[in-house]
Amino acid sequence: MPSILGELGLESSLVGTTTTAHIRSIGPEGFRCAVYAVGTLRQREAILPLSSAYDLREGAVPPKLEPGDTLITLVVEVSTAGPAGGELLVLSAIAPELVERILSGFVDEILTGKVVIKGIARVAGSKCKVAVAPTAEGVNARGACIGRGANRLKGAEALLNLAYGRERLEIIEYSSDRAVFLANAMNPIQVTDVLVERNNAIVAVKEHQLPGGIGAGGLNAELAGRLTGLYVRIVKEGTDLRTAMDELPGEQSAAATR
Structure with missing residues (x-):
């Protein structure tokens, strides 16, 4: 499977790179930022649109960002809307690809290709599930991403949450068996039984x-569904899974996970 970052369409060498964005001002279009090139410290103009600054669950209060704050972002576009027609970097703090970039900086096995990221499901600021798999025999992909004493995972979380947020990263072991993959994706909940049929799944x-x-607001089940591409219904142990499957109102989608 190609890298998640390949989906961005890299029309510029800057697209897909991580940056430290320094917020300079706030306007109706978003946060005006300064980004400094590594080595030369050349300043580039950038904007973090409000829609790309945070991904809020219903009823959540937006994090407070002010001039002088810094945060790690992903360059998703380079436009010519800067001063005097110059370059303007368009940033995102919520793109799933940002997690891949940050995690890669802590996990040598991702950089060397011994571990690949198979998928990311994220609600920025709350929780992100990352599915990983080894490409070489004897490599523990999940363990490599977590690190000894969870040092790699904690480092990636700290960088991701630099300016705000309490987003938790969960590393999920990928499997080509959809039932096994879904059971893994339900972490940290222990699954006792799974029934998968087409794009639907019943999890006991x-x-x-x-x-x-289910998670607060259905978040855990929702992200597990996004990661696996399944509509997920959670039931208590002992429920007849076949009956529960037959009760689903037709073919569902992962976007409607509950």
């Missing part, structure tokens, strides 16, 4: 784990 968990399996 112990009754006391139902709230965590």
Whole structure:
């Protein structure tokens, strides 16, 4: 599978790179930022649109960003809308690809190709699930990304949350078996049974784990569904999965995961 970053369409060598954005001012179009080139410290003009600054769950309060704050962002476009027709970098703090870039900086095995990222499902500022797989025998892809004492994972989380947020990264072991992959994606909830049929899945968990399996606002199940491409319904252990599957209202989609 090609890199997640390949989906960006790299029309400029800057697109797909991470930057430290220094917020200079705030306007109706977003946050005007300064980005400094590594080595030369050349200043580039950039904008972080409001729609790309945070990804809020319903009812959530936007994080407070002010001039002088810095945050790690991804360059998603280079336009000519800068001063005097110069370059203007368009940034994103919510792109899933940003997580890939940050994680790659902490995990040598991703840079060397021994570990590949198979998919990312993210609600920026809340939670992100990253599916990984080894390309060489004997490589523990999940362990490599977490690191000893979770040092790699914690480092990536700290950088991702530099200016705001409490986003948690979860590393998921990829499997070509969709039922196994979904059970892994439900982390940290332990799945007792899974039934997958076409694009639908019924997942059974112990009754006391139902709230965590679904997650606040349905987030855990939603991200597991996005990551695996399945519509996920969570039921308590002992439920007849076949009956639960037959009760689903036709073919569902991962976007409607509950």
